[in-house]
Amino acid sequence: MIKRPDPRNFPDFTDRKIVDRHMDRLDTHGVSRRDFLALASAGVAAGAAAAAMGIPNAAVADPSGKLAYLAWSASTEYNQLVSQGAAAVAKEYGFNYVFLDGQIDSNRQLNQFEQLTTQQAQGGFFNILDGSALKRVSQLATDSKVYFGAVWDSLAWFTPFEAGDYYTLYAVPEEDAAHRGVSTAVFDAITKKFGGGNVIALTGTPGNWCEIARNRGRDAALQDFPKIKLIDQLPGKWLREESLKATEDLLTRNKEIVGVITQNDDEAQGALTALRQAGLRPGEDVFVGGADGTSLGVQAIKKGLQHATSGNSPVYTGALFAARIYDVTHGWQPRASERLLYWRSTIVTRDNVDGYIGRYVDNGGVEPFDYRKLSRVLHPDDWDPQADLYPIDIDHHWAGYPKPEGWTYPKAYADAKANGEWERVKAEYRDRYKIKFDGPSPRKKV
Numbered sequence: 129m130i131k132r133p134d135p136r137n138f139p140d141f142t143d144r145k146i147v148d149r150h151m152d153r154l155d156t157h158g159v160s161r162r163d164f165l166a167l168a169s170a171g172v173a174a175g176a177a178a179a180a181m182g183i184p185n186a187a188v189a190d191p192s193g194k195l196a197y198l199a200w201s202a203s204t205e206y207n208q209l210v211s212q213g214a215a216a217v218a219k220e221y222g223f224n225y226v227f228l229d230g231q232i233d234s235n236r237q238l239n240q241f242e243q244l245t246t247q248q249a250q251g252g253f254f255n256i257l258d259g260s261a262l263k264r265v266s267q268l269a270t271d272s273k274v275y276f277g278a279v280w281d282s283l284a285w286f287t288p289f290e291a292g293d294y295y296t297l298y299a300v301p302e303e304d305a306a307h308r309g310v311s312t313a314v315f316d317a318i319t320k321k322f323g324g325g326n327v328i329a330l331t332g333t334p335g336n337w338c339e340i341a342r343n344r345g346r347d348a349a350l351q352d353f354p355k356i357k358l359i360d361q362l363p364g365k366w367l368r369e370e371s372l373k374a375t376e377d378l379l380t381r382n383k384e385i386v387g388v389i390t391q392n393d394d395e396a397q398g399a400l401t402a403l404r405q406a407g408l409r410p411g412e413d414v415f416v417g418g419a420d421g422t423s424l425g426v427q428a429i430k431k432g433l434q435h436a437t438s439g440n441s442p443v444y445t446g447a448l449f450a451a452r453i454y455d456v457t458h459g460w461q462p463r464a465s466e467r468l469l470y471w472r473s474t475i476v477t478r479d480n481v482d483g484y485i486g487r488y489v490d491n492g493g494v495e496p497f498d499y500r501k502l503s504r505v506l507h508p509d510d511w512d513p514q515a516d517l518y519p520i521d522i523d524h525h526w527a528g529y530p531k532p533e534g535w536t537y538p539k540a541y542a543d544a545k546a547n548g549e550w551e552r553v554k555a556e557y558r559d560r561y562k563i564k565f566d567g568p569s570p571r572k573k574v
Contacts, residue, residue: 194224195453196244196252197446198237202229204366204394205422206442207255210279213446213497214253220499221454221506223250234258241265245272250457253277253297253449259286259337266291275456277449280338284529287522288467289538296462297452298520299445299469303338306438307345307419309475311389313436314417315353318387321415324355327387328378330364330371330395339391340528342419346389356387364395371398379406386414393418393425396434411435421476423489429481439474439484441565443496444515451502458505464540465519465553472516474566487569498563498570514563514570518554519544 197214199207211227218225230237234257244252251274256262259281269276270292277297288295318325329346332339350358360382364371371390375398379385388403390396396418400410408414411432418425421439428434448471456462476484487496501512522541544550563570 194226194244194247194249195450196226196228196240196249197449198228198230198240198244198252198254198256200230200234200237200255200257201232201367202227204392205424206366206392206394206420209422209442210255210446213441213443213448214450215446216443216495216497217447217450217454217499217502221450221503223454225450228252230257232257234261237261238264238268241276242268245269245274249274251275251277251296251453253279253453255279256281257333259283262286262291262295266295269294275453277452279445279449281333281336284337284526285522285531285535287538287541289464289540295467296456297449297467297469299448299471299517300338300520301438301440301473302470303341303419303438304345304348304524306440306473306475307342308349309345309473310417310419310436310438311346311349312352313475313477314387314389314415315349315356317415317435318356319353322386324353324357325386326357326359326382326384327389328375328382328385329358329361330374330388330390330399331361332363332366332391332395334363337526341525342391344528358389364391364398366392366394368394368398368401371395372402373398375399375402376405379403379408388414388416390416390418392420393422393428393434393437396428396437397424400428400433421473421484421488426476426481426485426489429476429478430485432478436475436477439476439488439566440471441488441496441515443488444471444565447497447499447502448513448515448517451499455503455505460504463549463553464544465550468520468522468525468541469517470520471513471518472565480566483566483568487567487572491569494569494571496569496571501563501570512560512562513557514561515565516561517557519550 195218197211201207215225228240237254237256238261241252245268253276256278260283262278262283265276273294275294275296279300282298288298331343350356360378362374362378364374379402388399390399396416399416403410403414410416415435418434418437421437421441425434425437429437497514501507501510502514504511
């Protein structure tokens, strides 16, 4: 018979002396008194008290455990900024963090995660080169009981539910809407100045979910501008150098170009260089759109070189995943609808670029988020997603991808949609969203 603790017998954790005494007895090196009590309010206190009374298999997690961000490449500014967000959360929460460079090699990323699972790590999250590798990651995570999350690419119709409990979160900006907004801003500028014209495009890695979703958004915007024609495109593969070469090729074989729609701000940087080398003036002769809201991208908008980007704040990406890994390793359990999430980007143009730069780029060292409030463990009563965060509808997300033979909706997902949990979570996140994504930093002094 399993011995279960009776909460009536727990110590009085409102007494500072009792808290200090139990922190000394438990493995809580580096945990502040405030964090200990926050853990208590999230339900881990029962485990802590049980460990203090000699009941096995219960303890407060040591915050020195390692978190890793496994990026497909450390050379892109986007991934560098994601790492900044994760590092900021790690610093605030009191645990170790490492940024791992996949060097554009999915096998290397797998090896890095496998090594992580041998180091008693809290977990890791991926921007993975090849989404199909997530199946193997899931097996490693389940075998080692190490949590992970993933942003951007994924195997089509493969969700955390098929992978198991240790795949805690798949989350991305809703790219159809975001890239439609960027493209609309660029096409509107072209129409106002030229009345219409020919545009070219740089795509991402062929077949990648993000590439397909951003292409859908771009093409949807084109439907609203019949005098604008997309006449050619080549892969930029998310990289500046590849995009420079691709844009040079596109300009060689196409004349009288008035617009370039790229798949991210690194690609936009490559396109801007190619345009200038060809004697064209970005922002005057040709309008350029990007994505991701990197510092170089928004600074180019400020200078009038790039016309628009989707400000999804890469720093937020890192912070969101780091906070999730912390929470699930400290006793919090997400509902089914919280394991697949979108957030809404801000469309950045010269009209609002100053506010975006002031919060996310040249912010004088003022962090853009209240990182502690992202945690359900540290702030159970007043947590705030700090972005318009909401559950993913997987039919919308993988529109255009054929379902694998025999595929059915995961039971947990189907139940959440049927019993109203999906809508309740959507409403709850909307109500909790107090610190606005497109407003000033919550840490900025008035």
